[in-house]
Amino acid sequence: MVMIAVCSALIGATLSTQYKVPALFPATMMGVALVTAVAALKGSAMSATMSALAIWTICLQLGYLGGLLTRYCLKASGVAPSRSLHSTTAPN
Numbered sequence: 501m502v503m504i505a506v507c508s509a510l511i512g513a514t515l516s517t518q519y520k521v522p523a524l525f526p527a528t529m530m531g532v533a534l535v536t537a538v539a540a541l542k543g544s545a546m547s548a549t550m551s552a553l554a555i556w557t558i559c560l561q562l563g564y565l566g567g568l569l570t571r572y573c574l575k576a577s578g579v580a581p582s583r584s585l586h587s588t589t590a591p592n
Contacts, residue, residue: 510563512559516567
């Protein structure tokens with residue numbers, strides 16, 4: 501369960517740096533499919549599967565929130581650049 505929590509929180513934090521909130525729904529659905537498939541292959545009990553799904557969903561959202569807060573704090577303190585790292589123009 502700890503591995504699920506850590507991985508989903510890191511995935512959520514990564515998603516927050518690149519995408520907006522609607523990206524959480526597909527990530528949640530892919531995680532649910534993955535956790536369900538692994539639980540079915542291992543023959544886990546339904547209660548263990550449901551708790552793993554809850555942990556996946558909650559930690560994904562908490563990681564997303566943590567990533568947003570980190571980005572906001574870095575931008576407010578002036579450590580992070582205010583412009584995007586991705587170039588919108590072609591190099592000369």
